[in-house]
Amino acid sequence: MLPVIEAYPLAACTYTSTVRQDIVPIDVVYPHYAEESFEIRHSLSHQWFWKSGMKHDDIMLIKLFDNKMDPNNAFYAPHGSWRDPNARNDAPPRRSIELRCMVFGGD
Template structure:
């Protein structure tokens, strides 16, 4: 799916050359309008993820194409973190893919919104935006 994304967003003359290099998909996530108190974003430390056991491919079916993402199976060993009350001035960078797959770096960061039992009663619904960047390295 990551390689397909490169082909979908870049000119046909550029994609094959760029795909010979290391590349990543990095998302920038941030709340908009008010702090994300209701369903804040949580990130899982990749070092606590067993790729073969914890990640399962999930098909994404769109009207004009198909893609793939990963679902994350529960594992009590996962190390989830979040920052309470992230506001519009805060952001987080999320690695969603890395072409280095030899175990030397995190290949992705599982992330999700979650129902925080400590959210104040009547907190406004989370409003957030996520931007995606294709990052290519000169190596």
């Protein structure tokens, strides 16, 4: 039986609680690959939500980026994980699989 996630729950920040200046571009460099990504600056206005007790068959769908950048719709969703201080000290760490897909559509 696979463990329930206790120690590092997956968290996402609401788009409406961020401002464009919160998002900072960074370079992610590996020995065989490099890409640009983004980090988020800390702000007390951010509203974070997380899923406690995720099981192996739970799914969280996150919009990583939308190049339309329509001000009326979210075009990114900051996300990550954090050490839950209420978790057992021997709780296994979260393991995730990230699948990316591109969605194309007309107006």
